[in-house]
Amino acid sequence: MDQDERQLHSSSFGTVAVAYAEHRPDYARAAVDWALENAPGPRVLDLGAGTGKLTATLTASPAASSAAVSGAEDIEVIAVEPDPAMLIELRRSLPTARALPGSAEAIPLPDASVDAVLAGNAMHWFDMAAAGPEIARVLAPGGVLAGLWNVFDDEAEWVAGLARVGGSAVIGPRDTPATWRTATAAMHLPKTGGAAWFGSPEQAEFPHGQRRTADSLVATLxxxxxxxxxxxxxxxATLSRIREYLASRPETAGGEFTLPMLTGVLRVRRL
Structure with a gap:
């Protein structure tokens, strides 16, 4: 995806900010804890925060994550989001959160001011040539950079079928475990000077099933x-095809069901 195409895709979410907030999944608690494991302190930046799905997970139960952050009693979360409509929805749903306009390429925070930078389903939109130095700048030494992605577990046969019916525009790169592992193994991390800033990347995956109906799954997609x-x-036509497929499957035709998902985490440490 070239820069213009990436900009077109990344700027599309604001048009559906309310639906995004309603239907997109949150993140597995265990995935967040692993992302923050051994971070040097409690200051966390949610970068490209969208409507606050990851911010909400981070702030829902500070005590649950305190053991994962060295010496931290409470996590201090700052959310940064470039899209005005998404930021409005974040502030509406999380009125007590500290939420700032800004981007990965221009982070509105001082040097070494956070102990972890997390990005939920957002890191692949960053221009890492510009974002890499910015993330390294705001991270304290020993701090953590982690991208989190919710992916469809296509080991379930009906989910694999959904991927075929929807096509790559609906379930594409990074959206199933195998493609996520490959896509994030060497991508979406700082490239310019990255060897001097960060250690070796690590990956992990955590189960995160979502309760859905056919209608709410279509709304999510x-x-x-x-x-x-x-x-x-x-x-x-694409959404109609998906509706017809879900109506034809015994797993999804009869009301609520569990959509099998994983939260995948790509983690790297600031040197």
Missing amino acids: ATRAGVLVMPEQEQE
Whole structure:
């Protein structure tokens, strides 16, 4: 994806900020704890925070994560988001959160001011040539940079079928465990000067099933960038095809079901 295409996709979410907040999943608590494991302190930046899905997970139960952060009693979270509509929705849903306008390429924080930088389903949108130095700048020595992605567990046959029916615009790179491992193994980390800033990356995955109905799953998929940038007729045809598929499957045709997902984490430490 070139820079213009990435900008088109990444800027599409603000048009559906309310639906994004309603339907997108949060993040596995265990994944967040692993991302923050041995961070040197409690100051956490949620970068590219969107409507606050990861911010909410970070702030929901500070005591649950205090053991994962060295010497921390309470996590101090700052959310930074570039899209005004997404930021409005974040502030509406989390009125006590500290939420600032800004981007990965221009972080509105002082040098060495945070102990961890986390990004939920966002790191692949960053221009790491510019974001890498910025993230390294705001991270304290020994701090953690971690990207978290919610992916569909296609070991379930019906989920693999959903991926085939929806196509790559709906479930694409990074959206299933195998493709996520490959896509994040050498990508989405700082490249310019990165060897001097960060240690070796680590990956881990954590189960994170979501309760859905056919309608709510379609609504969730409708907030994905590949769908949002489709021409209207193509978008309607794609979502109609998915509805028909879900109605045809015994796992999804009869009301609520569990959508099997994983939260994958890519973690690296600031030197």
